Amino acid sequence: MLQFHRIFSRLFCFCLLSIFSQSNLCAQALLGGSVKDNVGKALVGTSVSVVELKLATSADKDGNFSFTNVPAGRYTLQAKLLGYITQEKIVVVGSAPKTEHFVLNPNDEQLEEVVVMGYASVKKSDLTGAVSKVSAEDFNKGPITSPDQLIQGKASGVQMINNSGQPGGGSTVKIRGTSAVTGSGQPLYVVDGVALDGSNARPGAVGGELGTVPPSNPLAFINPNDIESMEVLKDASATAIYGSRAAYGVVLITTKRGKSGALRIDATLTGGVSSIMRKVDVLDGDQYREMLARYGLSLGDYGDNVDALDAILRDGFNTQSDVAFSGGSEDARFRASVGYQNQDGIVKTSNFEKFNGAFNGNFKMLESKKLGVDMGLVVNQVKERLAPITTNAGFYGSLIGQALSWNPTRSLYNPDGTLFIEQGSFMVNPLGMLGAYNDQSTVTNILGNFSPYYKVNDWLEYRMLGSIKYANGNRRTSTRSWINMLGIEGNANTRGGAASVGANEFTTTQMTHTLNFNKEIWDGLNLNAVAGYEYMRFENRGTFMSGREYGDIDVDYTDALQAGSQGSRSISSFNNPSSELQSYFFRAIFNYRSRYLLTGTIRRDGSTKFGVNNKYGNFPSFSAAWNIKEEAFLKNVSFLSDLKLRAGWGKTGNQEFPSGAAVDRYGYGLNGVLTSLNNGNPDLKWQSDEQTNIGVDFGLFNSRLTGTIDLFSKQTTDLLYPRVPYYPNSPGTAIVWTNLEGVIQNRGVELALQGKLIQTDEISWNIGGNLTLLRNRVRDLEGSYNTGLLNGQGLSNTTIEVVRSGLPMFAMFTRDYLGLDANGFSEYADEGYTYYYVGNPNPKALVGFSTDISYKGFSLVANFNGTLGNDIYNETENAVLAIGNLGTRNISRSYYDSGQMESFANPIAPSSRYIEDGSYIKLANATLSYRVGDLGANIKNLNVFVTGTNLLLFTKYSGFDAEINVEKSVGGLPSAGIDYIAYPSSRTFNLGIGFSL
């Protein structure tokens, strides 16, 4: 590429000779030099240009640049690099080589930092909304599998927790509180302008008594190593441009682009080991025998001493390698990357493997460089081997429950070494469960985008973005017949065993046209506007086959699906109603002398999902900002480097409901029998969100200390909910999607601070922190909606959370436990017949803190995050480890440690006894790295690092982890803060190296 550039420039200048030559025909010389910063570091990639000749090149890895055969003359030599103040020098080129050295000064003003907003980039100083930007260097480190983990604890107002310790598992991301009465409540993710639909193409599996394995993270197809920055748009003035999908906030992901200059190869290799972070205390063999004696029970002691949880866990190895190639010229930049990640989960047999390839290019065409194309392609495949850990296992439990409740005096093996499986018993050997269960899923994602643009002139640019995302998921699940699981076990009546195979295809197409206008329209008044049209189309379809009664055949059931019984076969397929979105949007930012800013946006969204009477919605927003620092009276206040006051208001919407929800729908079943699937609602519309935000951005002591304070108030109305029709209704009647009358209020304060405490040549110490205070309430809602469905013996069909007026969302509403009475039975308020509001799973505060110290070549980064004031319902303790298990299964250690003798006959019931304080602070990850520097001639910037994740957990909660959210939804209404035998969290230690070539 460099060759071509040389030829090009040589020939070009030859042609222009006749116009521009002043001296001897074809007299040329070498013009060269270097670009360094104020501490002597070479500034690779600086764009150096000879302005009049329209020659341009980039500074190489040593900061050197050169132009050959520059005709004699007087020119302006310009050096430009983002983050540095552009410099120009006048040079006179004669026949002798000329050298110029640039020393560029960093542009410390953070105000010039560019922030990606919807559909355009805006200078940070022009921002009037509440946006948190997290750049690659601030991301969380460790064996990260999806992008949302990168910003955990980094942005105020954002609660991000991993639902469990499952590798690649799902996460709960809530921006500024909970307001989802249905759906996931997750924000809208936009990757390089392509909006994702948040779906995961992994198919389901036949559940039965075992339950449903939780889904994995739909964002796992993005390689975190390819991400340059993530912007979280929080208030309505920033998100309204995304209209009816923006109510839960928007996260913009910008991937790394090629940098012009010499070919640069960056590689990172890391490997490490993970082990269980924390265990739940149950009894060991001797303690169990003692308890049996205490209760005078004669049965239940089998003589052994076994730790069943230990038996199913292992030290899991993980490895990750990423290589990225980037380079090109100013006009043709590219970046290509390949990545491989393999994580063995701490539960035996579980595994997460990811293959990634990405390519993106930025090309400018025509001599005027007015026409350009940005393109990108991401190809990714995620392969998972899933463990039999589910969210809703019944009496027989799923793996973790089976391991915790395994009788510790009973060996897991027979004397001959084979696994001990007790036919017909409800006690399932956890090692047997692992051996009998085989669940593999492969999800392939291809995301391609093509975006040509044309700069009509300096202030007008047209851009088109076309993208396709194709996801294909395949899943094969089988449970062998020899395991004594209800419905699976083979016996005299049935061969036993179950298997299923599923395949899904999800396609998303997007077409966006935007026109960008950025010009000074009046003296001092700048208008930055964007107008656009967007069209999106979603298509989902899939097939599913299952069978039973395979018996103990030699092959995996999914490889011989036909070997089951004919009567147990089931096949089905689906093709969701088409879903299209058509929108028009406009945003204008008025900027008067960088002092007064006014932003207005409007988006008109139409969706096929809305009912006929409400096909289109309008989502306006307004915000204003006052850069007080620019005012004359503050100009001379030296300790204040930045002070900006912001205020905004806007309306957004949410449309997370299935396509076809607004119309009557009937589905076909066996023999062509039609059943009603959905009752239509022609008035169905988006869920509306109205938000007001007031904020202050400030900077002190020359930006050594910067921060933001935001106050927000969100009202969510027209609550989407799949209501069961009022009685009388048909047997098995289908739901009707309704916008409920009622309001969900979320109010809070966000504080974010960054401090550069020490900044010398040798030592630097930066800290950053954020604190968010939240309050959530439901108002004016008629009726009460139950959620938080519990499972297990004595708990079937019980719900412990409600959505009801006057209480927070998912308020825990159950019996009030008062203690044990003299006979060892539970005592409740009003004898347990009345339920009370006894717990709140919504946090009162979110905290995040990070510190980054470097001394000479060493650097230590530590990231803390946590939530305060939230409750967790410990359903594991409630359902799986109750005292009544004594004699057959294991019990919680709390009974052994407690002074009180709880009655063996005390029935299992949900109550506030199992509500624990879930507040926690975690040292989520810490990295110690050493910058070796250059090694030999080829290896540059070698650094070695050690990273640990989940290192410290400070909490009163007694479960595996306080960062937990098991999905216990009822009729589409999600739940919060329930812990039920989920995949335990792991602590990892990784060693890695990174270098460039």
Place this chain on the structure above:
Amino acid sequence: MKKSRYFKSHALGCGTGNSASLSKQSSGRKNAIYFFLALLHLSFGVACTDLNEELRGETNRGNLGSANPQALLDGLYLTMRGPYQGPWSWWALQQLTSDEAIPPTRGGDWADNGAWRALYLHRWQLDHTTIDGVFRVLNSVSYAATDLLTFSPNEQQAAEARFVRAYVQFDILSGWGQVPYREPAESVVGLSRVRQAEEQIEYLRNELQEILPILSNNGSARANPDAARYLLMKLFLNKGMLLNRANPTFDATDMDEVIRLADEIIGSGRYSLEDDYFANFAVDNHNSSELIFASANAAGENAGGLSNFWRVTTHMHMNPSGLNGFTTLSDVYDRFEEGDQRRGGTYPGMTDVAGVHIGF
């Protein structure tokens, strides 16, 4: 391609190179404009849409086709199994709340989050699982009967459906004191309307009196005129209670009507009391001369949840094994005189085979 152009201009010399490069510039611009317009045309042509939702794997109401009213009617009788067959539903709400049966909690067994105890002790919450569930299932039968009327049934079929609806609506009125309803073809999406006791009694009386002459007698498994008379009897007998539960007063004319209807049934000669009380519950009870209206089951082929009536009282270690659930109180047992058949005893085909007695 670019390279060749430059070579050409080079060969021609600097002067011509000049104009060549200039024209290359303007043609380049033209190309860009054409490329652009083509893009615009392509993208807009593909994009703008009417936003019509296409159902792919599913269909909407218009394609349901005509349903067979007789099949729907057969199905309607089957839906009655939900609330009436088995001790978990309407039986539980009647017997467990009236102290005739008791669902004790033994350890963790039958604790079920206190659901059963709450019924017995009258301490239920407003979303009690059984109370809500039975309300829903009784109303679903009422809805199914109403819906059947939209499929052009003949007179007999319509009369049978209206009887079934009246039957369940009487129980809804008896249990909850008010009855929600919808008219045929009314959308299930909106609010339903509610009849209070007085209006509902009047409605039921009209319904039953209208269908009485239409119904023909096709056996006890289907609605028949005697069943309608029986339901009318029950209506008039309980009318005073339904209107004022605290202080009921019973009209003499209503009682006369009860007697008149009873005389009609007795006088028809179609029914007589069995000598063996338990013949009404035997496996061949379709031969019993006492049954006026009953729910049909065919063992092994097409049956509801009848076995649970037995299993709820028997123990796990009995044969066949039971659920060790409900029992009764000595007060109830003592109300039956010494020598009353219903107190129970042995039963051929049961006690000699499984050791289980009949009755209390």
